[in-house]
Amino acid sequence: MNGPIPQTDPGASYRAYRDEIDAAVKAVLESGWYILGKQVTAFESEFASYHGVQWGVGVASGTEALELAFMGCGVGPGDIVVTVSHTAVATVAAIELAGAVPVLVDVDERYYTMDPERCEATVKDLMESGAPLKAIVPVHLYGQPADMTVITDIAHRYGLAVVEDCAQAHGASIGGRKVGSFGDAAAFSFYPTKNLGAFGDGGMVITADAATAGRIRELREYGWRERYVSAGKGMNSRLDELQAAILRVKLAHLDEDNGRRRAIAQQYNELFAKSGIATPSEREEAFHVYHQYVMRNGNRDELIDYLRNQSIGMAVHYPVPIHRQPAYRDVSIGAGGLALTERLCREILSLPMYPQLTEEGVNRVVDAVYGYTRQKNG
Secondary structure: OOOOEOOOOHHHHHHHOHHHHHHHHHHHHHHOOOEOOHHHHHHHHHHHHHOOOOEEEEEOOHHHHHHHHHHHOOOOOOOEEEEEOOOOHHHHHHHHHOOOEEEEEOEOOOOOOEOHHHHHHHHHHHHHHOOOEEEEOOEOHHHOOOOHHHHHHHHHHHOOEEEEEOOOOOOOEEOOEEOOOOOOEEEEEOOOOOOOOOOOOOEEEEEOOHHHHHHHHHHOEOOEEEOOEEOOOOOEOOOEHHHHHHHHHHHOOHHHHHHHHHHHHHHHHHHOOOOOOEOOOOOOOEEOOOOOEEEEOOOHHHHHHHHHHOOEOOEOOOOOOHHHOHHHOOOEEOOOOOHHHHHHHHHEEEEOOOOOOOHHHHHHHHHHHHHHHHHHHO
């Protein structure tokens, strides 16, 4: 047996672009300027332009990007925000960090993103009750775009802000239009395992609105309009020059890396065609960037044990839905409940997925899954 295959490998992205990254880091170290300098300014502009909007604001993490996006869009204490329970905990944590109140709705069966019908039913119920509903947060989960055409229509009809959670969807698009450009603001994470990952924490808010960008820019640094003078109450959430320089290098390779992710997903799909494994679906007109390749199996835990014995890395994103976690058991649940979310959390499994995964590695993963199915079926 060859060596283990990890589920993800952020170090591989460094090795792939080592010379460029080393040169970028060396230039920053020699510059003597390490916070909010030329690298951050350039990366903000390049990243926003890549997504077809004018403004980007670099911050310290994806969670704080969401929090600041809410604040920049006028979401504050007591306001209600509709989002999903099937997501990373950061989505809901950021809502509460902004002082707002989350209401969780279910996802759809095929794509695992916000179910627009459940969203609208929940919005209608909240509006009719007089609740202070302020925003909708669709999550582009696993690299799959949410149904932004319908969700933005709901938001416009009810006068709500839309903040896109793009933490797992760098480069994803719908009809050629990048996610992050549909809402009032969008938040990205640059955690090392993301499609565009730093070598530490980092985040970005992008928006097409200059006033929103200006508010967020002030809020990320103590509310300063002039240095050391707080016009309002802000926080300390700044992207550093080293991470920005690294991300600028990797942004130039993002489309290539996403293309490799899609090629791996296509290989998995083709090789699993006769396995009975439930493979991911792609939304019509959507460009899925496969931050994760998520399959489903009713005997998921047995499969995990089998793959572990074959030295195949895997993960569950996410094993416990937000509303079942101890910190959030009192969270409000929207119309129709969360039955599909709960079922997904019992069945989903993320297989190895990163651009540097080799053809041999893909075949080993597939062979291991088929080995399990043969064992299971006798």
